[in-house]
Each structure stands twice: as structure tokens, then as C-alpha cells.
Amino acid sequence: MVLYIYSNVIGAFVFNTDLRIIDKLLFEDKDIVNNALRLENNEWLDEEKKLVKKHGHKIIYLGKKQTELKGIELSKDDKFELVNERISQIPNFHQMIRKAGIIITKNKIKNSVKQDTLVIQAINNIDELDRVANTLVKRLREWYELYLPEFSKKLRDNEKFVELVLKKKKTELLKEINISSKKSMGANLDETDLRPITELAKRILSLYDLRKSQSDYLELIIKKSYPNMYAITGSQIGAKLISLAGSFEKLAKFPASTIQLLGAEEALFRHLKTGAKSPKYGILHEHPLVTKAKPSEKGKIARALGDKISIAVKVDFFKGKFIGEELKKELEKKFIKKKK
């Protein structure tokens, strides 16, 4: 028996020598395909009907696997060939397929926005806000130092600095750092010259607020969608892991050792290329268990963390039970007890 296989974005079609579609396998759900095709003014269905009329082919909807093609026995002797040329004899066929393909792809894109996409956007934005706020604070400090240099030098905490600049007057701030107004090297600025400085401070404060509310939002989705991972990593590290992996699905499929090293790619490749020391942890160095550990223990803890996170994300991905608390306790038992 000679068979022709024609494959496009919608599915795979099996034709016999008479160009009859004797079987097909749709890559998408029947409903989605039919929906996509119907959207295009029934063109596809019309054409399909013409095809049936012309060739009298039989359409069988199948499962997802090619080996499950029903009604046809496939052997090594069967010849599979692409029949693009012969198919293209059907008027508008390619155009139709193209249109349907676009619709199906659009649909896929639309439905591809999942929780992890939002997580990645949120964590990247939080990082960006940090950077932006830091840049603007540097500028604010430089500007404000014309007015009151001693205060900026004394208070290194950026957020507090911005808050106090807005809250307190020069005389109050000078009192706080015990410097007389005469001794201060700051110039006297009048209201007009001071306003742009305080306006800048207001914007920075509002960026800090946004950072906080976006961290809350991030915590909300992570806690809800990935409870097991959240139990071990918290929201920030969890989000960074998803972002570094590219998606939650990818993260769930990574082995523990990859998770352990996520975020240390540069050091890892340097190790592979130049034989430099191999990294022991990537983003996990931010985890409290690692930060609190002795340097000699850090690598070990990161490995254990990678193991447990790897289990947790797999359970989350397959919507398993909540075992995060257990995993966390095992880790703490192992490493916090040891310290005492």
C-alpha cells in the first residue's frame, strides 16, 4: 500500500494514492481547530467539503500518537512521502492552511500566558525598580549634598534617606547629626531651588512603594500557584528560579544539580572553559540557610536545597499534595541542628 503523509500546523493527514485523506491526526483539540477554522468564514469547511466531494475521503479523528493511527496498518514497506506538490493542486489549500495556522498560533500565544509568565514579569520588574531607584537616589544624594552634605554622608540607608529628606527640615536634620548650621558646608537654597529636589525624592519614595506592592503581588501568585516551592524558597528566590529557567515547566524538569547552580551560569562556563573553581550555588546563595551558614558548609546546604526544591517544583507542576512544610523541616533539621 502506498501512503502519502502531509503535515501542516493543524495536523498530519494521510492520503492514499487517490489523494483521499484516509486518516488525520490533529495537533490541537478538535474544538480549537474547528473554532479556528470556523472563524475564517467557513472557508476551510467549504474547502474540506469540496475535498470530500471530489475525493470522497473518510475523516477519522484520532488520538495524539502517530502510532495510534487507526484503520491503517503501517509497516516498514509503506512509503511515506510528502505530497506538497499534489496537495497544492487543491485551490487555495495552502492559503487556507496558513490562515488557520495563524489563528491557531494566536490562540496558543493567548493561552500561553500562565502564572509563571506573570511571575517572570513581576520579578524582572522588581529588579528593574531596584536599579532605577538606586540610580535616582544617587542623583538625589548628589543634589541634596549641595544643601546638607553632612547628613547624606552619615545616613547610608537609601530608603530612610529619602524618607527623612521629605519628612524633616534642614534644621531638624542638623540637630539629629549634631552639627550647627554654621559649621555645615551646605549652601542655603531657597524654596524654588529646593522644590525640584523634594519632588525627585517623592518620586523615588513612590517607586519604593511600588516595589513593595509588587513584591506582595509576587508573593500572592507564588504562594497560590507553587505552594511547595514557596515553602522552601519564599517568593523572591522562587521567582528568580522560574525567571532563570525560563518557565515553571522547564524548572520542574531540571535535575536538582541544575537548580542548585541556576544563576551561576557564567561561573560554570568559566569552570568548564578555563578549569577555574566550579561554582557551588547560583541564586541560592541568597537563601537564608546559605547566607547564615559557615563558608565551608554553604556548598553542602546549596546541594541539599537544590534537591528539595527539585522535589517541590515537580510536585507543584503535577499539582500534587502539599509537602513543602515537611521538606522545609527536613532541611532545617539537618542544617540548623548541626550548628548548635
Place this chain on the structure above:
Amino acid sequence: MVLYIYSNVIGAFVFNTDLRIIDKLLFEDKDIVNNALRLENNEWLDEEKKLVKKHGHKIIYLGKKQTELKGIELSKDDKFELVNERISQIPNFHQMIRKAGIIITKNKIKNSVKQDTLVIQAINNIDELDRVANTLVKRLREWYELYLPEFSKKLRDNEKFVELVLKKKKTELLKEINISSKKSMGANLDETDLRPITELAKRILSLYDLRKSQSDYLELIIKKSYPNMYAITGSQIGAKLISLAGSFEKLAKFPASTIQLLGAEEALFRHLKTGAKSPKYGILHEHPLVTKAKPSEKGKIARALGDKISIAVKVDFFKGKFIGEELKKELEKKFIKKKK
């Protein structure tokens, strides 16, 4: 006659062989020095009195020039020597001088904040705000494109984009770009997932507002303090010239050719080093006369602009009359007429 000259931050002192201060020249106004010294619990004055008592020296306050030292005739045969060693025999002398020096320096720093310092801060901050807003808009677009990709792709104007995201609903925006909600590739996000996006947009809009108000502020100082330069350059280019020069005084002392090339330092050094094409203008390429000109004319116009700006800043620096309008008209007559 043998004379000893001792110089420190406060002034220059002339001693005779008996270590009497027979003359001194103060680098600062008498008042400032006295103020500075008095602040230090009269230590200086006490010491000075001791000095008078011990050596019976005569103190003469002089003008600013060393050649004007009164009461002493200086000839080439007179020997000037530093008498650090002998001076240091006076108890606490160096310590006192150091303390007074610090106070005078602090005072100088305090009084060094002039209009041009504020101009530099303001223009740098406006640049920074541009950069920051751009970064955040990129992030906003990426995030918003999950929700409504077609709109972001169509509207390239960042500021309008942010405004519309805040002002209009998805359905309204889809209508504006003639796309049915079914055809859109954007995902449906619920209120919780949408809020962080609109919050980000609000912050960006507020940064744009700040940029505007700071540009107004900049215009205000430049117009008031440097009216002649302002007439030719406007506030943005004027501020950038001051910022590139480092201070208005430096700018006023630059030759016209330097002003013409301010902001093109990199290209200039490349020219000097590698023989690449010499630049014809720096920041002046942003001036409307240059932007509107034909490429072949641009260099010529930049040179003429540099000439006039150089005159204008000198007049501003020495608080001369307002001739900015005249200078501007000469330029326009020369280059706008030619065009016709």
C-alpha cells in the same frame, strides 16, 4: 634686609629676622577670616596676641596683590625663604592654622553653590529621568504585551502609550486599532494581575511629569541667570554646555572653538589619535539651526553658533547688558535667509 615669607591657607605673612610679622596678606576678606578664627574659641586671637606680646610685631591689612605689600620695599636682592621650621616653634601654630583652614574651606564650599551648580544638577537629573523612564516603559510594554500585544506594537510613542494604558480599557484600545477581541493575541488578565501593570504605568507617568516640572525649573534659572546665552541656546542646550564645561565660569573662559566642540570630546580625541574625520559640532547638533540645516551647512552653522555663544556667555559672566536678541538675529539673518 632679610625677609621671611610664610604662607598658609589664611594668608601670607612677612617676618623680619626677629620673627616679627611685619606684614601680612590675607587671602580671604578680613571678616571671613576673623569669623573663622573667632569660631574656634578665640584660640587664634589668643595666640596672635601672644605673638604680638612676644615679638611686638605690627599688623597691616593689605589689598590682594603681593606686589602691593605696603611699608616694605622689595628688590631682587631681598631673600624670601620659608620659615616653617622657625614658625613651628610657636606652640600650636600649625594646629590653629589647620583648624582655621578647615573653617575657611567649609565656608568656601558653602558659598561655591551657585546657579550653575544647580543647573548642572537639574540637567543631569533630567537626563537620568529620561533614561529611567525609558527603561521602565520597555518593561511596561513587555508586561502589557501579554495582555494586549497589538496595541503596544502600533503605538511607538512612549509617553502616549503610558497615558492610554491608564486612560482606556482593553476593549476601547482594541476598537482604536480595529482588532476584534477574538483576534487579539493578548491573554485575559484579571484585576489582580492587571493592577501591578497599571501601578507601574502610574509611576512612569509621574516621572514624565517630574521631567516636565524640572525642565521648567531649569528654564527659569537659565533665563534669569544667563539671559544672553539663553537667547541663543535655550535652556536644554545651555544647561548641557555648562554641565560639559564643568561650571559657568569655565564655559565663559572657553574659546569659541571649544564651545563649538563641547560634547564631541570622544570624536575629537579619535581624530587626534587615529586621524579620523574631525568632528564639526558636539552638543550643538541639537540646536534647531543645526538640525534644520543641510548636512553640508551644519559645520559652518555650528562654528557661527560657537562664536555667538562664546560672546553671550562672556557678557553673562561679567553681568553685561542684554545683547542676546541681537546675537540671535545676526545668526538667523545669516543662515535662515540663505536658505530661501
